[in-house]
Amino acid sequence: MFKETRNILLIAGLGLCLTTSSSLAQEKFRYKDARLSTSERTADLLSHMTLEEKVGQLLCPLGWEMYTKDGNTVTYSEKYKNLLDKQHVGMFWAVFRADPWTQKTLENGLRPALAAEAANAMQRYAVEETRLGIPIFIAEEAPHGHMAIGTTVFPTGIGMASTWNPTLQEQVSAVSAKEVRLQGGHIGYGPVLDLSRDPRWSRVEETYGEDPVLSGTMGAAAAKGAGAGDIKNPNAVISTIKHFIAYGIPEGGHNGNSAIIGQRELHESFLPPFFKTVEAGALSVMTAYNSIDGIPCTADGYLLTDVLRKDWGFDGFVVSDLGSIDGVYSSHRVASSLQEAGTMSLEAGVDVDLGARPFAELIEAVKAGKIDIAKIDSAASRVLCLKFDMGLFENPYRDAKAAGREVRSKENVAVARKAAQESIVLLENKNNVLPLSAKKVKKIAVIGPNADTHYNQLGDYTAPQERAAIRTVLDGIKTKLPAANVIYAKGTAIRDTAQSDIAAAVEAAMQADVAVVVVGGSSARDFETKYIETGAAVADAKSLSDMESGEGFDRSTLDLLGDQIKLLEAIKKTGKPMIVVYIQGRPLNMNWAQENADALLNAWYPGQEGGNAIADVIFGDYNPAGRLPISVPRSVGQLPVYYNKKVPKGHDYVETLGSPLYTFGYGKSFTEFGYSDLKITQQADGGIEVSFQVKNIGSRAGDEVVQLYVRDEFASTVQPIKQLKKFDRIHLAVGKFKQVVFHLQPEDLSIINPKMQRIMEAGSFNVMVGASADDIRLNEKVEITKSVQLPLYGKVK
Known part of the structure; x- marks a missing residue:
């Protein structure tokens, strides 16, 4: 007792x-008192931090070595402990990433439940075993789903842009963000807002295409879906929008090369998508590898401080692209050491060093008087503020069982299928060969390098996934017909001609009523590919992998590689109806298919449900309405060939037309739509209201993507031939119509004049409504009688 x-x-x-x-x-x-404001807590925490601890918050090293796994047991690694003990690191990148570069596989990588346990172990050490108990940030790649094992894989950015559906993009981003947070991540890298005007460039697949309005609208939707404006939500992530700026137009199509662009074009076309997404609530911006007019973007104070912070009022944090601060020294050679590159970038406005080498030297730079500690304080406070705002000091841990249960749920997979369906673009449908009838087609041949190669439909920045989770075109077609009625032959690989067996493919076609031939490209990384420190793949003439796209795989031609054209020609000679499907990361040469295929589909990289979605279209269970977000050239000699070039319009070449093979906004349907009753009304604010009627005049229900373009007929600076201003994806049953109304504000009709001022100038505007940039159904000129002066950019709300 x-x-x-x-x-x-x-x-x-x-x-x-x-x-x-x-x-x-x-x-x-x-700062541990949650009743205090974020600013009070941040100020107090900073007052207790040493210089070394402050700099630690600005470091973001690579994260996949931060855990150890033994069977079903996972904990933090000794390397992680050392980084926190010695460098006080506050952020890690790609902890859950799995791919050949990281050497993380389905066997040794983390599935969702274990990923959450790893994140909890890392947080537990940071919160309970360090002096100040500051939780860490985990930043993850999430451009089209979380780049981790067992997650939902959506169409890549160019595919999502082809949906022309910002509401769907918002849904996709919400799913992706929740899957990141369930596993313990906080920051999602994406969306990619680079305008793509050169399809030779290796990263077209990640972008929303060539147009600033479409890119900005989809980017804002992605940020909102991920939780912008509500980061206290436990399912929200901080969206890191990238790459700032003009990264998608490198000289020669070489990834990371300098961009040749004037200040007016920068402000008119390239910056607006970023502004619109920042305005939507994005709280992180990633710098670009390229330089503009001799200044590396990662050390450009005009872009990162004057524009982003002063003009826009951005109050999130700026992170360098991986190793791009190093590149100020090693690539651009405008700094003579890593320390100088770090001080230049911090002074310019970079807050976090992804890679963590140059900023690690800021401690000595401060001690040597090379940089004011106030710069360190400002950068650290931006990171810490967001940790407080997200509630990480109170709730740093996640439920591992929920991660195992809710990541890649049936509901999430259904969203992936819908996204894949809406992303498919029907380019040709001669004699209405599509849709096929499952009752009439007795045997179908499914042929080609991308017909049943599952990784080839997922795109770059995708982790290894179980084969059973991915639906190829062959898988999808087998759900429409008895398996005995489906004949498969690969025919050839994407690049490796040693794998070709075209005779077998011809034999398969001869036995069938129709042939579906799936060609294109691949961004599927393999364990033989070499990678540089940034994770970009190194193109190797001796490499025989399928990979011909994805970061680092720039092209000098856009032709189908290997024996793919030989395969198409051989199947054509059988005389059987031929449906050609392109699965690709960039607009490849489609000239032969446009002329010879009975039907032609472009599916980009459609994600894990792509095969089901393609089969849904082929058999008419889904009426396609995808529209091209980027022009498809006839030849690389035309490049650049984007639709909204400045006047005058280019003329034809000696060898070919000057126009693209397929232009921006183009795409067919299984039904037809009529446009009528255009009315334009001027508004009191100086803008105009545009209304018109769209009617389904065909025999099937379907979606139409209505597009409104404007041309400023006479302006003080040279203007585009036409420029998209508004769009909407609408669904109409047979015989039904909808009155569509668009409001154009003065800013929609504005230009940047010779004095670099934004203004809507009085004058004549041609308002054009149609189904693509080249398919204008209605147009009318309107006279604006009064000019309206506007700020170059509005402040972020």
Whole structure:
């Protein structure tokens, strides 16, 4: 009895001591008091931090070595402990990433439940074993789903842009963000807002295409879906929009090369998608590898401070692209050391060093008087503010069981299928060969390098996924017909001609009523590919992998590689109806297919449900309405060939037409739509209201993507031939119509004049409504009688 009483007293005394100790800690460290404002908590925390601890918040090293896994047990690694103990690191990148570069596979990588346990172990050490208990940020690649094992894989950016459906993009981003957070991540890299005007460039697949309005609208939707404006939501991530700026137009199509662009074009076309997405609530911006007019973007104070912070009012944090601060020294050679590159980038406005080498030297730079510690404080406070805002000091841990249960749920997979369906663009449908009838088609041949190669439909920045989770075209078609009625032959690989067996493909076609031939490209990384420090793949003439797209795989031609054209020609000679499907990361040469295929589909990289979606279209269970977000050239000699070039319109070449093979906004349907009753009304604010009627005049229900373009007929600076201003994807049953109304504000009709001022100038505007940039159904000129002066950019709300 006495022993029991003594133990109770000891426990009670210990509790009293703990309570007293906790009270003292709470009084000493006011930042731990959740009742205080974020600014108060951040200021207090900074006051307790050493220089080394502050700099630690600006470091973001590679994360996949931060855990150790033994069977079903996972914890933090010794390397992680050392980084926190010695460098006080506050952020890690790609902890859950799995791919050949990281050497993480389905066997040794983390599935969702274990990923959450790894994140919890890392947070537990940071919160409970370090002096100040600052939780870490985990930043993850999430451009088209979380780049981790067992997650939902959506169409890549160019595919999502082909949906012309920002509401769907918002849904996709919400799913992706939730899957990142369930596993313990906080930051999602994406969306990619680079305008793509050169399909030779290796990263077209990640973008929303060539147009600033479409890119900005989809980017804003992606940020909103991911939780912008509500980062206290436990399913929200901080969206990192990239790459700032003009990264998608490198000289020669070489990834990371300098961009040749004037200041007016920069402000008219390239910056607006970023502004619109920042305005939507994105709280992180990633710099670009390229330079503009001799200044590396990662060390450009005009872009990162004057434009982003002063003009736009951006109050999130700027992160360098991986190793891009190093590149200020090693690639651009405008700094003579890593330390100088780090100080230049910090001064310019970079807050976080992804890669973490140059900023690690800021400690010595401060001590040597090369940089003011106030710059360190400002950068650290931006990171810490967001950690407080997300509630990480109070709730740093995640439920591992929920991660295992809710990541890649049936509901999420259904969203992936819908996204894949809406992304498919029907380019040709001669004699209405599509849709096929499952009752009439007795045998179908499914042929080609991308017909059943599952990784080839997923795109770059995708982790290894179980084969059973991915639906190829062959898988999808087998759900429409009895398996005995489906004949498969690969025919050839994407690049490797040693794998070709075209005779077998011809034999398959001869036995069938129709042939579906799936060609294109691949961004599927393999364990033989070489990678540089940034993770970009190194193109190798000796490499025989399928990979011909994805970061680092720039092209000098856009032709189908290997024996793919030979395969198409051989199947054509059989005389069987031929449906050609392109699965690709960039607009490849489609000249032969346009002329010879009975039907032609462009599916980009459609994600894990792509095969089902393509089969849905082929058999008419889904009426396609995807529209091209980027022009498809006839030849690389035309490049650049984007639709909204400045006047005058280019003429034809000696060898070919000057126009693209397929232009921006183009895409067919299984039904037809009529346009009528255009009305334009001027508004009191100086803008105009445009209304018109769209009617389904065909035989099937379907979606139409209505597009409104404007040309400023006479302006003080040279203007585009036409420029998209508004669009909407609408669904109409047979015989039904909809009155579509678009409101154009003065800013929609504005230009940047010779004095670099934004203004809607009085004058004549041609308002054009149609189904693509080259398919204008209605147009009318309107006279604006009064000019309206506007700010170059509005402040972020």
